Structures are given as C-alpha cells and as structure tokens.
Amino acid sequence: MLSNYDALLVVSFGGPEGPDEVMPFLENVLRGKNVPRERMLEVAEHYQHFGGVSPINEQNRQLIAAVEQDFAANGVDLPIYWGNRNWHPLLADTLQKMKEDGVKRALAFFTSAFSSYSGCRQYREDIARAQDEVGESAPQIDKLRVFFNHPGFIEPMVELTQQAITGIPDNERDRTKLLFTAHSIPLGMAEGCKYERQLREASKLVAERVGFADWQLVYQSRSGPPTQPWLEPDVNDVVRQLHNEGGVDAVVVVPIGFISDHMEVLFDLDTEVQQLSDELGVRLVRVPTVGTHPRFVTMIRELVMERTTPGSERVALGDFGPSHDVCPVDCCQYTPRRPPTAGGT
Template sequence: MYDAFLLVSFGGPEGPDDVLPFLENVLRGKNVPRERMLAVAEHYQNFGGVSPINQQNRELLAAIENEFRANGISLPVYWGNRNWHPLLPDTLAQMKRDGVQRALGFFTSAFSSYSGCRQYRENIAAAQQVVGEGAPEVDKLRMFYNHPGFIEPMIERTQAAFAQIPAERQTSTPLLFSAHSIPMSMAGNCRYEAQLREAARLIAEGIGHPEHRLVFQSRSGPPTQPWLEPDVGDVVKELAAAGTKDIVLVPVGFISDHMEVLYDLDHEAHDLAGELGVNFVRAGTVGVHPRFVRMIRELVTERMSGAEKPALGTFGPSHDVCPVDCCKYEPRRPT
C-alpha cells in the first residue's frame, strides 16, 4: 500500500537571516502582536539564529533509516516542514519526481490539537495543490501519546532527572509536566489537555511518584485571549513561596530539545527558580531514544500489516483516520 515514509515537522531557522522570515511564516494569519514576534526573534538570536530542531530531525531521520534497514522495511525516508526548509511543497515535489504515490506521514507531535495534527494535514493538502496532478497521497500515522514507545523512554528520562536530587529529598520534590499552551478556543475542540494529563499520569506512576501537576509554557497570544494555564513560571513562584527546595520538570509536550525547551525552560524557568533559591532539574525529551525510534517503526508496520496497536492507560489507541471535525479550530482574525 505504501512506498515512502514522510517525517512532518515544524521547522526552524538555521541562521540569523532566517529568523524573521521563519517567524513570519509561523505567525501568518495569527493575532500575535509584532512586539511578541520580535521578542521571540531575540530568543533565536541568542542561539546564533539557529534552532536546533532541524538538526534534531536530521538525527531522527538517520535513526529511522537505520531502524527500517535493520528490520527489512524498504521505504525511502523523506522530510518536510511547515515553516522552514525543507518545506512540504518542495518535499512532495521531490517525492513525485521519485515516483512516490502513497506515503505514511509521522508528525513530530504526540498530542492531538489543531497545531499538532489538523494543521499539518492542511499543510500537506496545500502542498499537494501546489505540486498538482500526481502529488503523492499521505496518510498520517496515529498519535502516540500513550504508546509504550513514548511513555517508557519518558519514564527513563524522568528517573534520570530525579537521580540528580538528593535521595532524602526525592519523595517531597514536586513533579511538573510541561507542554505548549494553546488558546482555550482551540483546546475546547480537541483532546490535547486530556491526552497530556494521561501521559503525565502514566509517566508519574511509572516512576512511583504519582503526585504531579501539568503546567503550560510558551503562550504567544494577546493577553485578552484565554490560553491553557497555569503558566510554568507562576507555578515555580508558588512552589518557591511554599518553601520548595527542588523541582523536577518533564517537557512531556515535546519530543526533542528544541528552542521552546532550551529557552523557555532551560533559560527562563531555570533562571527564575535559581533566583528564588530552588534547584530546578529538567528531564530530557525522547529525542532519538532507541525505544522511541522502534516505536516509529512499529507504527509503520501496524499500519502496513494490521498488527496489534499497543497503548497504555485507559484511552486505547488513537484513530488512524481523523473524523471530519477532528481538532477543528477557527481562530478569530485581527480586526
């Protein structure tokens, strides 16, 4: 049924001159003040104008290719981004030239939302229109927030973070799970928050530390627009005021250590905690953990062969084909 694999991701700038054009792509049509865009641009310029996400995707692609080769999967691997090169229209055009007719798409988001699923499907459809007749079909693989191949590596990463806390303080250390905030109007028509809470519960129970909280970060909308809360910075302040000595934070909403992890957590949240006298330990993301890479291969083989669909917890496996109104979102445009 399938003759290629497509990694679909967000994209990021790879030099100072890329930053503003990249952010303009990200924010096109969104009601985000220009001052906010320029502030985010400074975050990237602090890292030389280079987002780590593209290199992380290259490493993931290489790991996937090796995993496919070792297990007899002969699908060629492609990569296309929403916001920066390699852009999806260019990738689909290359796939067409290579004779690809139908590909399996893996989105670098574990959770269902407009931004993490439906918008990527819209991006693919728009790219297919650009490419025109003969553009390859792309069927997305299911969301993997409760797949053992995601949860098990995150348990391992979280255990490694707790190992950095003195043993006598570990049981009293607050455990926070962080994800990108989204507008409440977007959250109301998807399972983003429920899936995040389920993944956090599974990880927390997996390390034997069931007391935990879900926090949010990186909001970019106007102050008048309600977004998912609480903000990670507010919770850090609250815990510090209560006398907390240590915090372990798990960036469960991200699969790699890209800019919103490095800046918003490792810089802003970490520095805030330090100013308040709190030891802040951030767990790693799954990255190219071998179990996670194997999970991607398993998602491919289950679709191609009808194999069992493993899922932890109470929700069961996510759907393969999204309903028509799945994660629908119609943002209010600026007037």
C-alpha cells in the first residue's frame, strides 16, 4: 500500500532565522487577526532576546533527519518534504517542488498532537490554498491522525517527566506540584474542537504513569486582546497562587502541548516562568519536549504504516481510542469573535 503514496510532508508553523526576519514573520502570523500592535512588538522582543532566531526550523530539520534515518533502517521508501504556514520553506513553495519531483499523493504529519483550528483545520486550509497556488497537478495531501494519546507520544513524556521528578530532593517531593502546560487559545476556538479534552486526557495518562496525583492543566502564550476570553488559568498565575497558598516547594512544568523546545517554551517557560519562580523562591523544573526522542520518531513511522497497511492496528492509550483519519466537514471550526465597536455593533 505504500505505493499509493509518493512522499511524507511535514507541516509546521515556521519561524524567523535572523533579526531581519522577525517582523515579516510576525506580520504573516498575525495578518487578519485582532492582535494589538503593542503585543506584536512585545513578541518581537522575545525573538530578539534569542538573536532573532526561532529554534523551530532547526528542530524540524533534526526531526526530519531522524525520521529519514528511521525510514531507511526499516525499509520505508518515502522521501520527506517540509512546508510551513508562516515562514520559509512555505507550503506553496514546497508543494511546487513536490509537483516538479513528480509527487502525486503524500501523507502529511502535522507538528501538533492535538485537535484545534490552529493546530489542524487551519493547516488543512493552508494546504488547500497552496494547492490552488500550485495549480493543476498539485499533489494530493492526506493528513495523518492526531497523536495526543499514541504510546509514541505519551511514553517519551512519561520517561522525561519521571526523570524530572527524580531530580527533586526527597524532602521536597511531597510538596511538589505537576503542571501540564499548553498554548492557550480563544474560548470560541476551544468550543469548536476537542483541544481541552485531549489535553486533559494526555496529561492524565502521563500523571498516572509517573504516579503523581497532584497535577493541573494550565495554559501559556496568550496573544489576544484583553476583551477576548482565552483558556485559563495562566501558568504564571498558578505558580504565584501556589506560592501564596504556601503549599509547594517545587513545581514541575510539563509542556504537554508542544513537541519541541521552540520560542513559546524557551521564552514563556524557561525565561518568564523561571524568573517568576526565582523571585518567589519556588524550585522550577521544566520537562523537555519529545523532540527527536527515538520512540517519538518511531511513532511517525507507525502512523504512516497504519495508513498504508490494511488491517494494521491503530494504537492508542486511555479511554478515547484513536482519532479519526479523515477530518469531518465540521471539525475544529472557528469564527473569531470581534469585540464591539464604539457604536456598539
């Protein structure tokens, strides 16, 4: 059945790789969105804090190299392409290259483990626009399922979380809180998808396997205007609250909503939350993301093989079962809610 597909396409967000790329990149990200310019300039400073370079592109290169090596070792003969939503290599350019290379039909791996408009449907819309731009004979793209409860995602997160907990002194272990964090999204977006439920399930699966009952799901990286409700609570608010209540000595932060240590992890967690924790005198331990963990890399091959091998098992942990292969027409819809104008309309 692999003969039905000519390639694997890795689809991601993209990021700047130099100071001069930061503002054009952010303008791409925020085009058509009701985000104050002050917020865009604030985020631009986050990137400049790291020399104007987001690590996400290099992390995707490393992931692709690891998957290519795994494919070669296991007889999977599929070339891997890579296209981004917001920065080079852009999806339209990648699909044009695929067309020139004779690719007719490809599987797509989205670098998001969870279902939401921005993490799934919007990428599918991006692909459709890229196909329109490429025109006749643009390759057909079939998305692989989301993997929030796949053993290849959960097992590495369990291993990494357990290692982090082990590093906490015994006299602090009973006063340690486990915080699972993910990118916040507008409530209007959350209401149209299974993002929250999938995050809670993934967090529960990890917490159960590390034997940690005291855990909470929190959010980070909010970017919308104050008038627009987003998923809460914010990780910084929770760390401060835990300190004020006097119930914790240490906090273990598990970035369950991310698969690599890109800007939202490096700045929002390793910089902002770390600074707050230092001010409060709370020990902060941040768990790594799955990155190129061998089990995660193997999972990508397993997702490919289950779609190309009749009768193969579609594995999943917990009570949810494996997600669908073909997204329903109404899946992960989102219509942004505009704040009232001065005239009240």
